[in-house]
Amino acid sequence: MFTIASSPRLYPLTDRAVISLTGDERVKYLQGQVTCDVTALNAGDACPGGHCDSKGKLWASFWLANLGEQLLLVLNRSLVARQLPELKKFAVFSKVDIEDVSAQWQICGLAGEGLSHWLSHEVGDGNLWQGGVVMPVAAEHALLLLPKDAVLPELPQGDEQEWQGLMLQAGLPDMSAEHQGEYIPQMLNLQAIGGISFNKGCYMGQETVARAKYRGANKKAMFILEGEVEGEVAVNQDLELQLGDNWRRAGTVLSVCQQGNHCLLTSVLNKDLDADTVLRVKEQPDSRLRLRPLPYELAD
Missing domain, CATH: 2.40.30.160 (Elongation Factor Tu (Ef-tu); domain 3)
Incomplete structure (x- = not known):
């Protein structure tokens, strides 16, 4: 249905939100809240993940990027109203600030044949770029986060629907508010795309996630x-x-x-x-x- 372009394209996205975590204990705090291993991410690294309630049901699926002094979660905008208060619930006990910073960022998709070559030429060895970050999400597909005042790369632009189709074909989950509290992470295939660590310490909903893996409960x-x-x-x-x-x-x-x-x-x-x-x-x-x-x- 959707064929990846023969050269890199830029897809401005309007339905994504960005949540920021800053402060000395940002990594430690988020590590205890989400399914992915936050401590394994160096500056410029990114991975998928999920944020669950105590019963292991998802508040949100997301992509997480480490910008060095800041962690950024990119997720469906409709999830924020319920998910953000849950993420902040225990933050008063840690040195961490959590806020919706969507208005401060430009969020775009990047996709097309030769994208990896283009990125190596334009961005270099790391994924940090112009105060933002490139987040690989699939082969020759990436999310691009740049500050509002940054200049977007001069690439042909595609539409948001085409990007959504490419993400569907790649089998990448994108849940909306209608499904909050309904699915455990494995039901959205997060384990298959590297969004669940089974070796990290405790986090919200971990018992349910572990039971689904080790007891075949899912x-x-x-x-x-x-x-x-x-x-x-x-x-x-x-x-x-x-x-x-x-x-x-x-x-x-x-x-x-x-x-x-x-x-x-x-x-x-x-x-x-x-x-x-x-x-x-x-x-x-x-x-x-x-x-x-x-x-x-x-x-x-």
């Missing part, structure tokens, strides 16, 4: 679906699974990108689905969606 995963629909498809719409002549509820739309009647979306579904499973959007009985292979191996 029976769901995020899948990519593609096909034809009858009308507009939105986040949280119900999806149905075909069983002979009947249809049964299977899950909801996690994130979606649509061009006309052609639709690409992600959904959390049972892990044991057959590759030839047929699904549809519940309100659109003539729609048909099929599973698209994930670009990585799933693991508990």
Whole structure:
């Protein structure tokens, strides 16, 4: 549906938010809150991760970057209203300042053949650049965070929907407020893309995450679906699974990108689905969606 451009493109993004952590105990504090290993990140490094409640259900999935004196979380803007107060809940006991700094940053996607070569020429060895950071998220795909007063690179620009489609094809999770408190991290495949450390110390929701891995407690995963629909498809719409002549509820739309009647979306579904499973959007009985292979191996 979406083909990566033959040369690097810039995708200005409007639906992302940025949360900042500063202060002497920023790393220690965040390490006790999220699924990824914050202590493993040097200045310029980045990784995916999740922030859970005490029961292991996600408040947010995100990308985390270490800018040296500052940690930045990049996430879906709709998550901030509920997630930020939860992240700050215990901050009064630590030397850390946490705030929504979205207005201070320009957030863009970078993608295209030759992007890694372009970055090595423009950015150099590290990922810190012009007071911001480049965050690789997949092969020849990256997020770019630059201060508001920085000059964006002179590259052809693509639209936000195209970037969303590229992220869906890469199997990268993007949850919205509608799904907060519903999924554990493994249901969004965070373990498959390096977003969960099973060797770090305690963090919020760790017992549930560990149980899902070591006891096989998780029976769901995020899948990519593609096909034809009858009308507009939105986040949280119900999806149905075909069983002979009947249809049964299977899950909801996690994130979606649509061009006309052609639709690409992600959904959390049972892990044991057959590759030839047929699904549809519940309100659109003539729609048909099929599973698209994930670009990585799933693991508990």
